[in-house]
Amino acid sequence: DLLHAGELDAVVARFLPDEDSALLGPADAGIVFERLFDEEMQLAVRPDHRLAARKVVGPADLIGERWILQSGRTMTRRACDAVYRQVGLPPPLPVIESDSTPSSLRMVEAGLGISLLPRSGDPSIDAKWQVVWLRLEPCLRLAPVGLFYRRAMSEASWLASVLRAARAAAAELG
Numbered sequence: 001d002l003l004h005a006g007e008l009d010a011v012v013a014r015f016l017p018d019e020d021s022a023l024l025g026p027a028d029a030g031i032v033f034e035r036l037f038d039e040e041m042q043l044a045v046r047p048d049h050r051l052a053a054r055k056v057v058g059p060a061d062l063i064g065e066r067w068i069l070q071s072g073r074t075m076t077r078r079a080c081d082a083v084y085r086q087v088g089l090p091p092p093l094p095v096i097e098s099d100s101t102p103s104s105l106r107m108v109e110a111g112l113g114i115s116l117l118p119r120s121g122d123p124s125i126d127a128k129w130q131v132v133w134l135r136l137e138p139c140l141r142l143a144p145v146g147l148f149y150r151r152a153m154s155e156a157s158w159l160a161s162v163l164r165a166a167r168a169a170a171a172e173l174g
Contacts, residue, residue, distance in 0.1 A: 003031055003150055010149040010162060012036075014075060014142060030151040034163065036170035041076065041140040044108045044115045044131040052132040059089050059136070066113035068104050069094035075142055080116050083140045105129045118142060145170075 002008040015033050043062075045052050051061060069092065070076045081091035095113055098104045104115040109130050116136065147166050153159045 003148055006150065009153045009156075010147055010159065012145065012147055012166065014145055015148075031148055032151050032154070033146050033148050034166075035144045035146040036166055037173050038144050039118050039142045039173075041079065041116050041118055041136065041142060043134040043136055044105060044117055044129075045134060046108060046111055047130060047132050049114065049132065051134060054134060056135045056137045058138075059084050059087050062092065062114070063089070065092070067092045067094040068096045068098055068107050068113040068115040070099050070104075071097045074099060076116065076118070079140050079142055083136065083138055086138060105131060116140065 003011060015035075043057060051057055054061075069080065072078075072081075084091040096107060098107065098115075101117055104117060107113060108115050147163065149159060
């Protein structure tokens with residue numbers, strides 16, 4: 001809404017084409033989305049967890065685990081539930097719900113459970129937290145992250161600089 005109103009010129013956010021297309025408005029509304037990167041969710045476990053030595057785990061490996069998950073309204077939780085349904089298993093029920101990545105990681109460190117989280121939100125995440133990251137198979141991807149901007153700003157030099165920096169950062173993520 002703030003982009004459409006001209007109160008913001010650009011926003012970095014996730015975009016679900018099936019659900020969020022209406023946010024862009026009609027083609028002539030002047031909002032552009034440039035995809036920067038796709039993000040894979042990973043499982044955070046304590047270094048002494050029974051699965052910590054593995055690189056990849058599947059939903060069946062995680063039956064009976066204590067889960068720290070985001071609330072049901074979040075994109076992360078919906079994606080997690082979808083992966084479980086895809087393999088014919090009931091989605092995990094969290095013992096704790098937390099929409100904060102740092103809080104979730106702190107609870108994983110404390111041994112309160114395991115958590116499925118994005119790693120892109122904190123570039124120092126590997127050095128800061130005492131957790132082991134495992135890949136979930138089938139892969140769990142979130143909606144792509146990109147830059148929304150007003151088409152009217154396309155020629156602005158600051159936008160070109162922002163786009164270059166965002167593309168470079170996205171390339172580092174992989």
